[in-house]
């Protein structure tokens with residue numbers, strides 16, 4: 001559905017040149033729900049704007065929804081939907097009118113636009129809000145209307161730029177459900193950008209991780225997490241943490257052992273198997289633990305592994 005080779009975009013301005021996207025290759029198959037994960041400024045929006053024909057690449061080539069991006073941009077536009085960050089709604093109109101106007105804009109006649117509007121209001125759970133002015137909708141309702149607007153011309157492929165930014169947890173979960181059902185019930189291909197680790201993990205079949213304009217990792221959330229070497233063990237020690245750390249270090253299969261006050265952190269290949277062995281070894285040395293936790297690798301560990309930085313910390317900052 002999407003095949004991209006060597007896509008680049010350089011912005012030049014008074015303050016010099018910015019290489020926003022630097023040689024991106026990517027493939028998305030029909031029916032996939034793919035997440036483009038990266039911190040602010042990584043190049044997600046720039047890539048999406050290129051793939052949706054809104055921004056000309058500096059170099060590279062792409063086929064999107066079976067059409068050549070540079071040779072047939074109109075063909076691409078007919079077959080895709082794009083929901084930009086922040087949406088494009090005019091706030092004065094009622095929901096139904098806004099959606100029907102979008103249908104007319106895409107060339108549907110009045111009756112067809114009305115029918116399509118009814119279908120979409122139902123599908124996106126907006127039926128009760130059909131006569132409400134857009135300005136009165138909540139953030140989550142507005143994002144659902146944004147998505148309905150992107151679906152008016154029945155595209156095969158939908159691009160969503162950071163669809164749940166700024167929404168509360170309940171609205172995010174409900175929007176994930178709607179996005180998932182677009183794929184499950186309509187067989188749509190969805191390509192969305194996000195900087196939320198939980199969204200990438202929970203919602204997407206496959207992830208492309210982008211940093212500084214380059215794809216640094218790709219795979220399903222499970223594959224990516226498995227690529228991180230081992231589970232993280234965190235022990236709070238009642239007593240001599242240095243001896244506890246040495247004891248752990250002397251056992252086979254432990255790595256990255258570090259002491260921080262009375263806390264010892266380390267990695268083991270399989271936490272469930274290593275923990276009993278570790279606890280026995282500590283008991284033999286009369287070392288007592290106040291607490292111990294084992295954590296499977298997270299997508300943040302994946303990002304940390306490939307970039308040396310925490311995506312969670314960057315997004316929080």
Ligand SMILES: Nc1ncnc2c1ncn2[C@@H]1O[C@H](COP(=O)(O)OP(=O)(O)OP(=O)(O)O)[C@@H](O)[C@H]1O
Pocket residue numbers: 011012013018019020038039040041042043044045046047195
């Ligand atoms: N029109 C522009 N002129 C100059 N630089 C730009 C322009 N648009 C984007 N950039 C720069 O390109 C880089 C990538 O920006 P982009 O918006 O694609 O990132 P992003 O991953 O979508 O980030 P965010 O999550 O904050 O939306 C950034 O350094 C940004 O400042």
